[in-house]
Amino acid sequence: MRSGKNFTAGTSKICREVIVEDGPTNVSFWWKLSTDRGHLIFYVDGKYKTDIKEIDQNYDKWKNYTCPLSTGTHKLEWSFSKTSAESESQFGWIDDLHIGPCEEFPEVVIHSPNDTATYYVGDRVGFNYTPIYDNELDYCTLMIGDEETDQKNESPINGTKYTLQYRFNDTGSYNWSIVCYNSTSKWKRWQSANRTISIMDPPPTVELSSPGPRQGYEGMNMSLTYTPSDNKLKNCTLYINGTVDDVNCTPENGTANTFSYHCDKSGNYTAHVECCDDSNNCVRSPQSWNITILKNQPPIVDLEYPEDNYTSHNKTVHFVYTQDDPDGEEFENCTLSIFINESSIKEMVNESPRKGVADASFNWTFDRPGNYSWTVICYDKEGAPNDPQLHHITIQKDEPLTVTARVVDGGEHYVNQTIQFEYTPTDDLGLKRCVLYLYADGLPYGNRSHESPENNITQTFNCSFPQNRTYSWSITCWDIGQNKNNSTGNVSITRPDNVCVYENGTSLCEAGAFDVDYENIGDAIRDLLPGGNITVMEGNYTEDLVIDKPLTLKGNDDVRPTIYGDVEPIIIKSGDVTISGFILDGRNVSHNICVYNDVNIINITNNSILNGKDEGIYLHGKTAHSVKNVNISYNNIQVFKISGVIGINLTNCTNVFICENTIGCNVTTSYGIARKNCQNVKWFDNKNDIFCSYKVRPTEIS
Structure with a gap:
């Protein structure tokens, strides 16, 4: 229903009479004002119940109203009044009038905060309330x-206390209320009474950070550091014994500020700081520090060694400190104290410390690991002690030294070849020395040493062994604490039986085809296993060779190697020897190949034997027929220089086979072959080409 048309600010009324037979019951309706405003009032039996005014919040939105009615006849009246005489569009509406059973009227009970409470910007305020309503709430x-x-608060329960939190970011006085909703009830929305809360600018805070309670001395300038916190700081004031000492009118918010003050007289003082903001909210620091000002300045002690946070192991530590006195006073004594876990374990006293002179008279051996600290307190003649300084020492457990070692390349090891002994020492204290000890048949054979080896780094010793045998070895290491440990083993040294000789820059040995590669033929003969083979690659080798063991000495098939001798290129002192495939250039020596011993089985084949001054090949047994079973074949033998030269000279030989050799002599009197006290020498029918004065020496033809 809408109110009637009004003129000149008149009043329009709507009335209804209702009879309640079985009360109490409720009357409820929805109502609102037009957007042009007005004033709508509800009466029951002529008594005012409620109204809607144009100054109300949401006056032009539908609102529900309910009130109880007792048994009997009642007059319901709605009265609308215009607030503007000129307006012809101000109306009031009512709708959905309902008379029904008495339903409890919803209520919101406010608990806190009360209207007199004060809160600050940034505070999180809790609004506590209890909804009173039998039905379910949204x-x-x-x-x-x-x-x-x-x-x-979703789905709040009837009679239960709830809290809603809110943070205010600005100062001011705020109206607040709690509104509850239920979409299924005729009470769609109801609101508590308005309350008021005041939000204030928070007062400042101030904290003292240094120096704390302490001592000072007459004439000293001392400082007090404080940190104020407020966005609208006005000033901060230093109080000494309750009296203003200094004011900072421009304190910096949230950072350390400093007051300085001069200590004129000895005595006990109390200091605190008070800070105020622009609203004259003032707060005193929670700390009040006590400061004692003495007449005499104390000694000064510098702890020099060991430095703070020093780390060591179980050993003797020497302590060094220097004491001085600003007043020029002499010292009574100085006491060194050592602590573990803040408990004193040792005190040492120097009864006659000297001013300004470093004292290194204290030392102490730490016998177990742990965290220690130490300090020195010195007293002057007036009994004033120094301000103690504390240094910390960590004594670590000295873990055992470890050494791991091995012989590099665990395969065959040969005489006179470099063998690497690889080792890795590890120690937490520091390494001093590592030594490789070698033993043969249990007896010391030799050693090598490394001073100050690197910790936990693999290092090597290099050795060679001239004899084929089994050697034992030990690598022993010491740390700086004289602890030691070692690693031991054995290494077997053998002789190679298949070796190669090459000339560096000219030829190479086939990789992997030989036991050992050499650059000198003599070294290969020295190391070779008796009965072994030596292959010599292309090249020029200046050596005088002595063959003292059974072997085969063979030149490369493609390009023959050349052996130059300064005395005698090859001397054979052993049987079972084969020499093949060489150019032997004696360079005017007496013999290229010679035998002085009694030997059996010599093979000299396929060689070029050049420039022999006396004989190309000289075989001379010590006793009759003592050089046996000799094969000299396919050689090119050239001798020259003096009259009487001989290509092949045999003495005390037997069973000699000389076949298909070429023998040349470039002097008038020369002999291809000479024999003395020999038997069974076969040469005549064996296709030897001899270009000398005589094929054989005449006295021995028969």
Whole structure:
């Protein structure tokens, strides 16, 4: 229903009479004002119940109203009044009038905060309330002024206390209320009475950070550091014994500020700081520090060694400190104290310390690991002690030294070849020395040493062994604490039986085809296993060779190697020897190949034997027929220089086979072959080409 048309600010009324037979019951309706405003009042039996005014919040939105009615006849009246005589469009509406059973009227009980409470910007305020309503609620929310906040309690329970939190970011006085909603009831929305809360600018805070309670001395300038916190700081004041000492009118917010003050007289003082903001909110620091000002300045002690946070192992530590006195006083004594876990374990006293002179008279051996600290307290003649300084020492457990070692390349090891002994020492204290000890048949054979080896780094010793046998070895290491440990083993040294000789820069040995590669033929003969083979690659080798063991000495098939001798290129002192495939250039020596011993089985084949001054090949047994079973074949033998030269000279030989050799002599009197006290020498029918004065020496033809 809408109110009637009004003129000149008149009043329009709507009335209804209702009879309640079985009360009490409720009357409820929805109502609102036009957007042009007005004033709508509800009466029951002529008594005022409620109204809607144009100054109310949401006056032009539908609102529900309910009130109880007792048994009997009642007159319901709605009266609308215009507030503007000129307006012809101000109306009031009522709708959905309902007379029904008495339903409890919803209520919101406010608990806190009360209107006199004071809160500060940034505080998180709790709004406590209890909804009173038998039916189910959708939610309750907090309203600040005319606006709902995003703070809600979903499905609140009747009679249960709830809290809604809200943080205010600005100062001021705020109206607030709690609004509850139920979409299924005729009470769609109801609101608590408005309350008021005051939000103030928070007072400042101030904290003292240094120097704390302490001592000072007459004439000293001391400082006190404080940190104020407030966005609107006005000033901070230093109080000494309750009296203003200094004022800082421009304190820096949130950072350390400093007051300085001069100590004129000895005595006991109390200091604190008070800070105020622009609203004259003043707060005193929670700390009040006691400061004692003495007449005499104390000694000064510098702890020099060991430095703070020093780390060591179980050993003797020497302590060094220097004491001085600003007043020029002499010292009574100085005491060194050592602590573990703040408990004193040792005190040492120097009864006659000297001013300004470093004292190194104290030392102490730490016998177990742990965290220690030490200090020195010195007293002057007036009994004033120094301000103690504390240094910390960590004594670590000296873990055992470890050494791991091995012989590099665990395969065959040969005489006179470099063998690497690889080892890795590890120690937490520091390494001093590592030594390789070698033993043969249990007896010391030799050693090598490394001073100050690197910790936990693999290092090597290099050795060679001239004899084929088994050697034992030990690598022993010491740390700086004289602890030691070692690693031991054995290495077997053998002789190679298949070796190669090459000339560096000219030829190479086939990789992997030989036991050992050499650059000198003599070294290969020295090391070779008796009966072994030596292959010599292309090249020029200047050596005088002595063959003292059974072997085969063979030149490369493609390009023959050349052996130059300064005395005698090859001397054979052993049987079972084969020499093949060489150019032997004696360079005017007496013999290229010679035998002085009694030997059996000599093979000299396929060689070029050049420039022999006396004989190309000289075989001379010590006793009759003592050089046996000799094969000299396919050689090119050239001798020259003096009259009487001989290509092949045999003495005390037997069973000699000379076949298909070429023998040349370039002097008038020369002989291809000479024999003395020999038997069974076969040469005549064996296709030897001899270009000398005589094929054989005449006295021995028969």
